[in-house]
Amino acid sequence: MSKLKLxxxxxxxxxxxxxxxxxxxxxxxxxxxxxxxxxxxDFDPNIFPIPKELEDLVVQxxxxxxxxxxxxxxxxxxxxxxSIFLKEWEGLDYxxxxxxxxxxxxxxxxxxxxxxVDKGDKVIYGVPSWNNNHYVHLTDxxxxxxxxxxxxxxxxxxxxxxxxxxxxxxxxxxxxQNPTGTTLSKESLEEICDMIIxxxxxxxxxxxKLYLLxxxxxxxxxxxxxxxxxxxxxxxxxxxxxxxxxxxxxxxASTGVRVGWALGPxxxxxxxxxxxxxxxxxxxxxxxxxxxxxxLQKEAIAIYLKSFKAAIEERLVNIFNGFIQLKTKGxxxxxxxPQAAIYLTVKIDLVGKxxxxxxxxxxxxxxxxxxxxxAKLAIVPFSAFGxxxxxxxxxxx
Numbered sequence: 001m002s003k004l005k006l007x008x009x010x011x012x013x014x015x016x017x018x019x020x021x022x023x024x025x026x027x028x029x030x031x032x033x034x035x036x037x038x039x040x041x042d043f044d045p046n047i048f049p050i051p052k053e054l055e056d057l058v059v060q061x062x063x064x065x066x067x068x069x070x071x072x073x074x075x076x077x078x079x080x081x082x083s084i085f086l087k088e089w090e091g092l093d094y095x096x097x098x099x100x101x102x103x104x105x106x107x108x109x110x111x112x113x114x115x116x117v118d119k120g121d122k123v124i125y126g127v128p129s130w131n132n133n134h135y136v137h138l139t140d141x142x143x144x145x146x147x148x149x150x151x152x153x154x155x156x157x158x159x160x161x162x163x164x165x166x167x168x169x170x171x172x173x174x175x176x177q178n179p180t181g182t183t184l185s186k187e188s189l190e191e192i193c194d195m196i197i198x199x200x201x202x203x204x205x206x207x208x209k210l211y212l213l214x215x216x217x218x219x220x221x222x223x224x225x226x227x228x229x230x231x232x233x234x235x236x237x238x239x240x241x242x243x244x245x246x247x248x249x250x251x252x253a254s255t256g257v258r259v260g261w262a263l264g265p266x267x268x269x270x271x272x273x274x275x276x277x278x279x280x281x282x283x284x285x286x287x288x289x290x291x292x293x294x295x296l297q298k299e300a301i302a303i304y305l306k307s308f309k310a311a312i313e314e315r316l317v318n319i320f321n322g323f324i325q326l327k328t329k330g331x332x333x334x335x336x337x338p339q340a341a342i343y344l345t346v347k348i349d350l351v352g353k354x355x356x357x358x359x360x361x362x363x364x365x366x367x368x369x370x371x372x373x374x375a376k377l378a379i380v381p382f383s384a385f386g387x388x389x390x391x392x393x394x395x396x397x
Contacts, residue, residue: 013137017384025378037378038396041178041250041342048253048311051304053297057290058257066286072277073269074101074261075285078292082261085295090219091233092244094263100272101288103258105217105245107281108272109135112243112262113170115271116211117141121169126156128385128393130178130215144168145386150336150393153182154345158191165199169208174215175229176222176340179385179395181316183222183339186229193235200241211268212242217260218341220251220305223313226339240265248291250342253308259283259291316344319396342397346379349392364390 022040029035049055073079079096086092102108109131117123119140125132126148136143144164146156154177161171171192175184192212199210212231219228231238247260260283262272276282283291295301316338323335323346334347350367354360355374361367364381371377382391 009138014134016131016134018380021378021380021384033376035372035376035378039378039380041397042255043253043342045253048308050254050257051252051294051300053300053304054248054252054254054257054290054294057293058287061286061289064289066289068285070101070282070285070288072282073273074099074283075288075292078259078288078295079261081292081295086246086263088298090230092230092263095266097266098263098269100262100264100269100276101283102260102262102276103281103283104249104255104260105215105247106131107276107279108245108260108262109213109215110138111272111275111279111281112213112245112264112268113139113141114275115268116170116208116213116243118169118208121208122164122167123170123172124156124161124164124168125172125386126154126160128154128179128382128387128391128395129172129174130385132172133386141169147388150345150347153184153336153339154180154393155182155184155188158188158195161192162195165195165210168199168210170211170213171196172213172215174217176216176218176226178218178341179343179380179382180336180345181338181341181343181395182336182345183226183228186227186234189229189231190234193231193238196241197235197237209241212238213245214242215245217246218250219246221309221312221342222340223309223316223338228340243268252304257287257291259287312342313338316342319344344396345393346396347393351390351392364392367392368394 025035025037025039076096078101079099082099083094083096086094113135117139121141122144123136123141124144126146146160148154148156196210196212214231222228231242243262243264245262248254248257320335320338323333326333332349336345338344348367348371350361351364361370368381379394379396382393383389
């Protein structure tokens with residue numbers, strides 16, 4: 001039987017490794033296997049429900065029959081509320097025509113790539129990072145990949161970005177970062193912004209500008225002394241070159257409610273709107289009305305975030321302490337102290353060692369399988385986020 005011939009994209013695209021792994025683990029659990037599943041970046045709604053006020057507003061919106069098509073860029077009430085929310089909470093000043101609503105961050109990132117990146121354009125991103133490698137592939141861009149290390153919180157160093165910046169079209173940053181739960185320092189962000197501003201000054205009006213895609217989906221979830229910084233606040237001139245991706249998914253444990261937004265120059269956002277009008281990836285009308293009202297409830301949001309963040313931080317810190325205790329006892333593990341988001345970065349460095357029954361763990365894949373079979377622990381290797389297949393670090397959610 002001959003192989004089905006499809007498009008080059010279809011035949012070369014790799015599906016989400018994280019979703020594939022998570023689904024496989026979930027199937028094993030359904031079949032009765034006891035597994036501690038820390039793969040998918042999601043919340044157990046029985047432990048972390050969405051805010052009660054938001055839940056009530058969603059139910060109310062459906063009862064008010066907000067079930068028709070929304071506007072292509074999002075209902076005006078929601079875009080106004082996002083504008084107010086960002087101004088009050090982060091000091092960002094964006095008008096409704098500079099805001100695009102969609103069903104979470106994924107379609108926004110895809111549309112932004114399609115609006116900015118042409119075939120062969122240079123896209124700079126660090127690994128590990130969430131899905132940048134796949135979006136570059138989807139747009140036929142040139143991968144300018146930076147291998148990031150623990151010494152720099154797994155963030156791309158300015159000097160490494162500088163090596164690729166000439167002629168580049170897009171730089172992708174995510175902070176707080178998925179998968180690492182680490183953040184980019186203010187000093188590094190300032191240096192990167194200064195490079196972007198300087199590079200754009202060398203380009204003529206006919207040339208494409210260098211843009212920064214700044215994914216801050218986790219910006220409300222910082223712990224201890226960690227402070228989130230953004231490019232437009234540290235360098236106002238960056239507003240012309242920055243596109244933010246943000247939303248309620250992680251801030252309010254609302255991954256399934258599907259309301260996200262992008263912020264950027266009005267002309268660029270209009271192109272994103274046009275692309276999404278064909279894709280149809282709008283957030284549901286009832287949820288848009290509900291979120292529009294909820295984002296204005298500043299006191300309720302503050303109360304929710306205080307308890308929500310404390311509960312997440314407690315869990316991350318406890319697991320971190322457990323790994324450090326194992327490290328002090330001589331085990332080949334390590335961990336990065338929790339800074340932000342809902343993830344813990346852990347290291348399990350067992351390649352070259354033998355199991356109790358004498359089997360050699362020759363590759364990191366062997367290690368991943370071993371800890372799943374013996375410890376019943378399912379975590380995601382950094383190789384699923386574009387890093388080298390032998391990288392010993394993992395994302396634990």
